[in-house]
Amino acid sequence: EVQLVESGGNSVQPGGSLRLSCAASGFPFRVYSMNWVRQAPGEGLEWIAYLTSDERTMFYADSVKGRFIISRDNAKNLLYLQMRSLRSEDTAVYYCVRSVRGQGDYWGQGTLVSVSS
């Protein structure tokens, strides 16, 4: 069974940093592209980061470019999202998503990041 379990969400002040983790199991993690998608309270979905299995290709939404870094450890089946210079508009549930042909076929349950003073 495919499982994606996010962790690391927390409350942080504006300008702060946070690192999210996603533990993957039930599939060969090293061969799949992985992603982070977020959802602000009461809002729709925003695809914010993508990383191929070989780490050669990545994508960032304009809203997080230069502030967030997606990375992975294929030996440990872990996906990360390093977030810095956090803003109030980064407040959201962050989902770890496996993708095939650019479509998210498995989603974690999400971890909440709250940015406020």
Place this chain on the structure above:
Amino acid sequence: EVVMTQSPATLSVSPGERASLSCRASQSVNSDHLAWYQQRPGQAPRLLISGASSRATGIPDRFSGSGSGTDFTLIISRLEPEDFAVYYCQQYVASPLTFTFGPGTRVEIK
């Protein structure tokens, strides 16, 4: 940049009735890269349809997707109580690399 729009924003339907949801792209997209997701209240989204028309694993056959180019449709043939949710379409372009969701359609009980 491809912009995805969905209509209607809210659809009121009675259980057992048919629902038709529309997704339109601002420019032609590859049908292989068009997906539909369902998000029930308090839950993570789940993939319903990939490649515009292929049901994901475990998705009942009352869900069907169709379309090409700029116009795509999700049909729920007979609404069950668990189908009342928000539905999102999403497209992916390989070059330049972009991922875009539509704003969603809320299907509510009439």
